[in-house]
Amino acid sequence: MGDIIDGKGFAANLRADVAKGVDTFRAQAGRAPGLAVVLVGEDPASTVYVRSKHKACVEAGMESFEHRLPADTAEGDLLSLIGQLNADPAVDGILVQLPLPRHIDELKVIEAIDPDKDVDGFTIGSAGRLATGQDGFVACTPLGCLMLLKDRLGDLSGKSAVIIGRSNIVGKPMAMLLLRESCTVTIAHSRTQDLPAVVRGADIVVAAVGRPEMVRGDWLKPGATVIDVGINRVPADDGKTRLVGDVDFAEAMKVAAAVTPVPGGVGPMTIACLLHNTLTAARRRENIG
Ligand SMILES: Nc1nc2c(c(=O)[nH]1)N[C@@H](CN(C=O)c1ccc(C(=O)N[C@@H](CCC(=O)O)C(=O)O)cc1)CN2
Numbered sequence: 001m002g003d004i005i006d007g008k009g010f011a012a013n014l015r016a017d018v019a020k021g022v023d024t025f026r027a028q029a030g031r032a033p034g035l036a037v038v039l040v041g042e043d044p045a046s047t048v049y050v051r052s053k054h055k056a057c058v059e060a061g062m063e064s065f066e067h068r069l070p071a072d073t074a075e076g077d078l079l080s081l082i083g084q085l086n087a088d089p090a091v092d093g094i095l096v097q098l099p100l101p102r103h104i105d106e107l108k109v110i111e112a113i114d115p116d117k118d119v120d121g122f123t124i125g126s127a128g129r130l131a132t133g134q135d136g137f138v139a140c141t142p143l144g145c146l147m148l149l150k151d152r153l154g155d156l157s158g159k160s161a162v163i164i165g166r167s168n169i170v171g172k173p174m175a176m177l178l179l180r181e182s183c184t185v186t187i188a189h190s191r192t193q194d195l196p197a198v199v200r201g202a203d204i205v206v207a208a209v210g211r212p213e214m215v216r217g218d219w220l221k222p223g224a225t226v227i228d229v230g231i232n233r234v235p236a237d238d239g240k241t242r243l244v245g246d247v248d249f250a251e252a253m254k255v256a257a258a259v260t261p262v263p264g265g266v267g268p269m270t271i272a273c274l275l276h277n278t279l280t281a282a283r284r285r286e287n288i289g
């Protein structure tokens with residue numbers, strides 16, 4: 001039986017470390033780090049995530065500036081709000097909760113964020129900095145996955161990693177991070193031929209496709225480390241719904257050395273890494289170590 005990777009516990013420790021860092025920052029800078037969170041519309045999941053981010057910020061001793069805009073907000077109004085936040089000295093980090101309503105061009109909005117305040121790591125500037133090995137912000141979910149992998153495995157150098165999914169916010173930055181750690185990286189996707197055989201070659205599997213329990217136990221190399229980024233809501237036996245990942249957890253646990261659960265694995269790391277990035281942004285802006 002493999003081990004369960006306790007992302008929730010790791011995230012709680014990271015948040016406590018950030019809170020200590022915030023105390024030190026406040027003593028040095030005479031102010032708290034500030035995060036602006038922008039939510040457009042009332043998508044129920046996004047509303048929950050934004051509330052969690054606000055609560056986590058306050059618990060870490062940071063300033064949280066919440067901007068809730070109606071679903072029919074004009075793109076131009078959202079862009080001018082981002083312009084104001086870019087110019088606001090109390091704001092170290094800016095986050096626009098995704099997805100945005102369909103009439104708004106997500107790329108245009110993200111690109112309006114100052115890369116020095118891009119704590120979500122979604123701008124082209126941040127992606128470019130990551131790809132070229134310069135200081136920038138790494139998207140929170142892949143950063144959280146990397147932290148869990150390094151905690152579990154130590155040095156990742158020479159390991160074979162397969163990432164299933166090629167999104168800009170998880171798959172691609174994850175590949176860059178693992179390459180930076182000297183892994184041999186494969187990005188698999190919907191057109192990959194014989195995906196089970198590709199996954200079977202991996203010491204590290206990161207599943208980020210959004211397909212419930214797609215990765216089966218017999219796809220895994222015995223002793224692999226499995227990071228499940230999927231958060232899929234599926235019907236449960238009692239007529240309600242339950243959350244499952246992209247990996248069949250019970251099967252994976254029989255073959256792998258360690259697996260992240262859903263919930264309680266990667267998800268909590270996303271918010272903890274957001275706080276981590278915001279503290280980093282504040283330190284950089286104040287030129288503090
Ligand atoms: N601007 C952003 N938008 C979105 C991001 C992001 O990082 N930045 N990521 C996701 C949503 N997300 C944070 O925003 C997020 C998703 C999931 C979790 C989490 O803790 N999940 C729990 C389960 C929660 C549940 O019961 O539904 C878990 O996995 O244990 C936190 C944050 C998309 N948008």
Ligand SMILES: [Mg+2]
Nearest residue numbers: 102104105106
């Ligand atoms: Mg859109």
